Amino acid sequence: MMQTLDEAELCFPQLLNSSCRKPTRPRSGVTLFYFLSLISVLTTALNLLVIISISHFRQLHTTTNLLLLCLAVSDFLVGLVVMPADIILADNCWFLGDLVCAVYYLLPFIIVSASAESMVLISVDRYVAICYPLHYPNKVTLKRVRVCVCLCWIYSLIISIVILYDHLKKPGRYNSCHGECVFDIAGDVDLVLNFIIPIFIIIILYMRVFMVAVSQARAMRSNIAAVTLQRSLTVTAKRSELKAARTLGIVVAVFLMCYCPYYCMALTGGKIMIGSSAEAFMGFLMYFNSCLNPVIYAFLYPWFRKAVRLIVTFQIMQPDSCEANIL
Template identity: 40%
Template structure:
């Protein structure tokens, strides 16, 4: 996250917040659209959180990772996106030094948590496909909750440590940070290279395993009774669909993260405009908005949960036992 090379004193001497170049109507429209995106992010991820926590059928190890991702996305929408959108629209940081430091500490922590949540989902799906019986016996709800807890704790410690090595650019109206070269290398390896390598390698293996299982089940169907064919066919479709949805989730995440990574690497080679950093950071934030729509688009159970939540049926007695998967 070494953003760019700059001379702080020279920049602060020549920097001033630019005057607004848009009409009042466009200015208001930008704020309305930003508020709508924030609202969609917060409400969409809140629905995922409520669904997984409330309905007993959704209390599975994999869904604990989905819950962790939704919680991090929820906080991105509630704590990071409002400040980021105001900063972009105003073209000026108006919240002062203390809020600037808190903003980047929160954004940095949530970004790393999201990356490692996706990486853990990749690990979970890989082992579930590689050895389903061993996975069922070893990976329990208790085990997965411990993994999620450790993920948050470890990344909180890491974010707190690296925070002490951040140098903030505190010109009036600006809010940026840089890291020295040593910590920039450490951060790139820990925050990007390692988790992204895990995600890409394991999801490649996941799709190969899913394809292999689908072929095996198809061949088995040719030598079994119709009833068994129906069961195995359903299992095959469910398996392939799960791999497809999670693959889309990861692909969208990588597309949103890629400009940020490229920007970080280019910052070592050429001088880049700090203002461009706002745009690539906004793109990462938008991933938190997209994720709930992926669930809604591909998972019927999530659409049922939304309906039950919006109609307040979750407040009825024994609503947690409603069958949302069939």
């Protein structure tokens, strides 16, 4: 009877000596399971609304919104693929083999890396819009932004392969028993390419944007900028760009707060055990950022609220709804 009970606790009962034991979920884990499932559904649904809004309504087909669309796609995949996979793996044995295990870890790295690179592109967009407003329409075109978005995902794929190279080269090499799916990464490469370089670029660009915004605010207060009609129009345009910069600055700031704990631990030389509560919390915080972005849009973008109303009431099914006045 005892032997039968022990076999029931194994992932692969036929492999008595090499099988992992089935994970046991504490009572508190049940509540956490439902909470994480709710966050996953919210992340998927909210980012899907952003994707539909920007894709459907022609007024929203701008260069900045195309970058927001890129970010929303990566956030949507976090809710649809990454979160559910983490929830399932935490409470079950791994039965899909070593090769699928390797791919399973590759996808989150690509998606999360794409989010970081999207933030860099958004910062560059705001930098050009604020610091070089007259050149912005010529320098930042839809065609160039589409190319940058494609390069963003290609770059994310390449560096994710580099980070997980050992894991992909020989899948399952770090598993201690059958039914386990663990990995080891090139942590230094991940830290530099997915955190230090993007964060450095973002901070430098937004410091420049902040300095220009302050100087513009002073110029407006002293009425220096309103000398001619052309300058007046430039100031009006800059006000809208500054407002967009503030909104996207909040998105970037939230991104930094969610990603910094995990990478700062690595930066200070601390080690995070895979499967520990600290690793689970920091991973969840990174993923939760994908849920927060559309919430920020809802509070700060009137066009997003209007687009959501048209979507949930199925008014987008009407003919020529893509031409609706959203702005």
